[in-house]
Amino acid sequence: MRIKKARQAIENFSTNPSVSTTIYPMTLTTSLDAALTSDTSNNISTSDMSSFASSSSSALLKVSDLHTHFATDRGELRAVDGVSFSLDHGSTIGIVGESGSGKSVTVRSIMNILPRNVGLQAGEVIFEGENIQDLTGPEAKHFWGVKMSMIFQDPMTSLNPVVKVGRQITESLRYHLKMSRPEASARALELLELVGIPEARRRLSEYPHQLSGGMCQRITIAIALSCQPKLLIADEPTTALDVTVQKQILDLLDRLQIDQKMAMILITHDLGVVAGRADEIAVMYAGRIVEKAATTDLFASMRHPYTQALFESIPKIEHRSHTRLRAISGQPPDMTNLPTGCSFSPRCRYAQERCLTEKPPLEADPVNTNRSYACFYPVNTPAGEEALSVNIKHGKSAAGLDMSREGLEGVSLSGDGIGGGGLIDDGDGIGGGGLGEMADEDLEGMDG
Amino acid sequence: MTRLVTLKLIRLVPVMFLVSVLTFSLLEVAPGDPALTIMGDNPPCPSLIEQELVAEYGEETDISLLCTQAVYQSVRERFNLDDPIWERYLIWLGNAVTGDLGIRLTNQSFTVLEGIQQTFPVTLQIAIFSMGLALLVSIPMGVWAAFHQGKGFDRLSGGSSFAIISIPSFLIGLLLIFFFVWRPWMLRNVVLIFAMIWVAWLLWSALKRIVSRMVSGSEAGAHATTDFVLAATVALVALGLFFWWPDFPRQGFSRWTSDEGILENFRTAFLPALTVALTEIAVFTRLLRSDIIATLQEDFILSARARGFSNRRIMFRHALRPSSFSLITLAGVAFGRALGGTVIVETIFRLPGMGRFIVDQGVRLNDYTVVMGGVLVLTTAVVLLNTGVDIAYYYLDPRIRRGRR
Numbered sequence: 001m002r003i004k005k006a007r008q009a010i011e012n013f014s015t016n017p018s019v020s021t022t023i024y025p026m027t028l029t030t031s032l033d034a035a036l037t038s039d040t041s042n043n044i045s046t047s048d049m050s051s052f053a054s055s056s057s058s059a060l061l062k063v064s065d066l067h068t069h070f071a072t073d074r075g076e077l078r079a080v081d082g083v084s085f086s087l088d089h090g091s092t093i094g095i096v097g098e099s100g101s102g103k104s105v106t107v108r109s110i111m112n113i114l115p116r117n118v119g120l121q122a123g124e125v126i127f128e129g130e131n132i133q134d135l136t137g138p139e140a141k142h143f144w145g146v147k148m149s150m151i152f153q154d155p156m157t158s159l160n161p162v163v164k165v166g167r168q169i170t171e172s173l174r175y176h177l178k179m180s181r182p183e184a185s186a187r188a189l190e191l192l193e194l195v196g197i198p199e200a201r202r203r204l205s206e207y208p209h210q211l212s213g214g215m216c217q218r219i220t221i222a223i224a225l226s227c228q229p230k231l232l233i234a235d236e237p238t239t240a241l242d243v244t245v246q247k248q249i250l251d252l253l254d255r256l257q258i259d260q261k262m263a264m265i266l267i268t269h270d271l272g273v274v275a276g277r278a279d280e281i282a283v284m285y286a287g288r289i290v291e292k293a294a295t296t297d298l299f300a301s302m303r304h305p306y307t308q309a310l311f312e313s314i315p316k317i318e319h320r321s322h323t324r325l326r327a328i329s330g331q332p333p334d335m336t337n338l339p340t341g342c343s344f345s346p347r348c349r350y351a352q353e354r355c356l357t358e359k360p361p362l363e364a365d366p367v368n369t370n371r372s373y374a375c376f377y378p379v380n381t382p383a384g385e386e387a388l389s390v391n392i393k394h395g396k397s398a399a400g401l402d403m404s405r406e407g408l409e410g411v412s413l414s415g416d417g418i419g420g421g422g423l424i425d426d427g428d429g430i431g432g433g434g435l436g437e438m439a440d441e442d443l444e445g446m447d448g
Numbered sequence: 449m450t451r452l453v454t455l456k457l458i459r460l461v462p463v464m465f466l467v468s469v470l471t472f473s474l475l476e477v478a479p480g481d482p483a484l485t486i487m488g489d490n491p492p493c494p495s496l497i498e499q500e501l502v503a504e505y506g507e508e509t510d511i512s513l514l515c516t517q518a519v520y521q522s523v524r525e526r527f528n529l530d531d532p533i534w535e536r537y538l539i540w541l542g543n544a545v546t547g548d549l550g551i552r553l554t555n556q557s558f559t560v561l562e563g564i565q566q567t568f569p570v571t572l573q574i575a576i577f578s579m580g581l582a583l584l585v586s587i588p589m590g591v592w593a594a595f596h597q598g599k600g601f602d603r604l605s606g607g608s609s610f611a612i613i614s615i616p617s618f619l620i621g622l623l624l625i626f627f628f629v630w631r632p633w634m635l636r637n638v639v640l641i642f643a644m645i646w647v648a649w650l651l652w653s654a655l656k657r658i659v660s661r662m663v664s665g666s667e668a669g670a671h672a673t674t675d676f677v678l679a680a681t682v683a684l685v686a687l688g689l690f691f692w693w694p695d696f697p698r699q700g701f702s703r704w705t706s707d708e709g710i711l712e713n714f715r716t717a718f719l720p721a722l723t724v725a726l727t728e729i730a731v732f733t734r735l736l737r738s739d740i741i742a743t744l745q746e747d748f749i750l751s752a753r754a755r756g757f758s759n760r761r762i763m764f765r766h767a768l769r770p771s772s773f774s775l776i777t778l779a780g781v782a783f784g785r786a787l788g789g790t791v792i793v794e795t796i797f798r799l800p801g802m803g804r805f806i807v808d809q810g811v812r813l814n815d816y817t818v819v820m821g822g823v824l825v826l827t828t829a830v831v832l833l834n835t836g837v838d839i840a841y842y843y844l845d846p847r848i849r850r851g852r853r
């Protein structure tokens with residue numbers, strides 16, 4: 001059912017966004033005196049979930065040509081370089097890519113929590129028809145953390161270590177929703193029960209260090225849900241957790257998303273995690289989306305060589321757990337010094353001369369317009385097959401990638417068992433279907 | 449709470465034992481002889497001894513040397529100086545515990561305790577004032593510098609901190625005397641000029657806000673109001689200071705219990721306290737600034753920002769407490785130093801404090817009981833202070849609560 005909704009989303013999404021790039025000065029940190037004086041009156045209605053049904057025809061979130069560049073010592077770093085996507089009410093988009101591909105910076109731009117050293121911020125983020133940069137006053141004050149909220153990678157460090165869990169939950173309720181102390185406490189208790197924390201009442205008066213990582217992540221989820229957001233952004237929510245806990249948290253997010261009727265951006269470096277959970281997947285490489293498609297379409301047949309490489313690095317059910325998998329060949333790109341042509345070309349098995357000089361634009365597939373990719377020689381197409389066979393014949397790609405090594409490794413993914421495989425078979429307990437359950441922390445060079 | 453305090457106090461017992469042993473051994477390791485101190489330079493020969501000596505050696509012998517020797521012996525006997533050391537230690541300790549620190553050797557009509565009772569409150573007050581002043585000034589400055597990291601104020605405060613830290617405290621005292629006592633008009637005018645610049649800047653930015661509001665129709669008007677309020681406050685304070693500039697005495701001290709009243713007490717305590725505080729302000733500000741900057745890099749600050757809290761709230765509710773641990777530790781140390789090391793300040797400002805009591809009445813005159821009593825009281829105060837810091841730590845940082853009980 002959600003997949004259907006995702007399809008709808010894709011239809012809404014114009015694959016060739018003709019949105020002009022508006023460059024606006026982004027206020028990164030509201031000045032102190034602005035914080036001092038902003039109006040404290042409340043105009044949040046928490047129960048406007050009804051709008052969910054009526055407005056499902058237009059997207060909840062529409063990101064157009066988002067740019068976030070940093071000024072670094074080594075020059076300009078385009079962490080996000082023209083990202084566009086849209087998200088329907090109640091649906092999920094998975095953003096997948098290696099560490100450093102710009103996933104976090106993308107959502108931090110949306111959440112308005114970028115660091116100070118941002119050089120350029122451009123693009124449009126439209127939430128419920130309104131440009132979030134136009135928000136002012138109390139509307140802006142009670143937007144982030146209310147309408148959209150976010151959970152982070154490491155739950156142990158994203159909670160304040162010196163504040164009791166209960167107060168961390170009630171703080172949002174009191175600050176944004178102006179609840180009284182007893183109201184907020186009661187609601188906090190409800191939230192803890194909602195996210196499945198046993199002995200909720202006792203937990204309220206505990207400190208984060210007294211809880212396990214999984215418990216802490218449940219608490220950060222409870223905090224994120226406290227103001228009933230319409231969009232939840234989860235930035236690698238399970239990467240820092242035990243394998244056994246990962247599935248629990250992902251399932252919890254799934255359940256809550258349906259219960260609370262919220263949309264979700266699920267970020268991961270592991271295609272397996274989003275496989276059974278996202279309606280749509282956007283694959284990011286070097287600050288750009290290189291392939292975007294409905295989840296089922298993507299897994300049925302992928303077009304971008306990078307997506308394929310990512311896919312090949314997912315641990316498969318039939319593998320022993322803790323089997324080390326092949327990492328994608330080559331080094332992750334130097335973001336301050338990207339190749340002139342396709343950013344992926346130095347690592348691409350399909351790369352031809354054209355890839356070294358021209359940047360492939362993100363374009364809709366001529367056959368299935370629901371999917372788009374940025375590649376001149378897409379996988380599973382005649383052009384791609386030919387490019388690959390030419391490269392294999394030459395023994396190397398146009399960018400000089402050694403194809404003989406590539407070929408060998410490409411044949412068998414079943415793991416060479418480098419990493420002391422099978423010592424602890426904790427994969428069994430959770431390996432009940434779907435690729436996500438096998439989320440493995442052993443992916444070399446791919447951990448976010 | 450009571451359990452924690454009891455436990456901490458029980459832990460103090462061995463520490464205090466060590467302190468008492470070390471203090472007592474001062475008597476043994478210090479050069480000189482307590483008996484000679486008690487006798488003074490030219491001890492008169494008591495007639496009783498004189499008669500005995502004359503009876504033994506006859507009128508013709510010069511008995512002054514013999515007399516001195518006899519007096520020396522009798523002093524050593526009277527003060528049990530020839531008893532075994534541990535016996536003397538136990539007696540001294542027993543007395544000290546009951547509050548009897550002995551009589552002053554050089555001025556035997558006064559007890560050491562009386563001297564301490566008179567001077568310790570002065571030292572304590574200066575220490576408390578200077579620490580309060582240092583924290584009061586350095587916390588907002590540290591927060592502001594961290595918030596505007598790398599900007600004008602941060603760099604200015606960084607530069608002046610290093611300058612102040614490198615000035616020895618006696619020089620700071622003398623400089624303060626020069627400006628506050630001898631050239632008050634200079635300070636007065638400088639304060640007024642700075643305040644005027646500040647007010648002008650505030651009004652200018654308020655004006656800019658109003659204009660931009662008229663142009664863009666946004667809601668920046670409220671911010672302009674704060675600017676006006678702040679500008680008015682600054683102007684009032686500066687004018688008040690200009691017309692009623694307080695003048696500070698060059699030296700001397702008026703106790704708050706005296707007839708002059710508490711205001712006079714503040715007036716006399718201000719410059720000495722500022723002398724001690726200035727260095728600490730510089731150190732505290734820099735320390736707090738860098739700790740806050742480190743805290744602001746933490747994930748939980750990022751997630752607080754993602755929760756939509758204002759920067760001010762994040763700074764004061766989320767970042768300040770976890771950033772204050774090393775400041776608390778350092779403030780404890782500084783407080784101890786202020787208690788024990790104010791002799792320079794007390795000398796410059798001629799305060800009847802404990803530092804001068806120990807140095808002038810004890811060390812200079814070889815008055816061992818004064819030194820021992822003074823040192824014992826100061827070390828006890830410092831040890832208690834550290835215990836207080838420990839307890840404060842316990843409340844500030846829940847993470848240590850498990851292991852360190």
Ligand SMILES: Nc1ncnc2c1ncn2[C@@H]1O[C@H](COP(=O)(O)OP(=O)(O)O)[C@@H](O)[C@H]1O
Pocket residue numbers: 070071072077078079097098099100101102103104105106115117335448
């Ligand atoms: N504050 C910053 N200053 C400079 N570069 C940054 C900053 N934050 C992130 N980057 C760079 O931006 C790129 C994208 O980072 P990020 O979005 O965190 O990647 P990921 O996909 O792993 O979440 C990386 O190359 C990273 O080094």
Ligand code: SF4
Pocket residue numbers: 304305306342343344345346348349350351352355360374375376377378
């Ligand atoms: S085939 Fe060319 S365009 Fe496509 S990913 Fe490889 S290098 Fe880039």
Ligand SMILES: [Mg+2]
Pocket residue numbers: 100103104105235236448
């Ligand atoms: Mg990341």
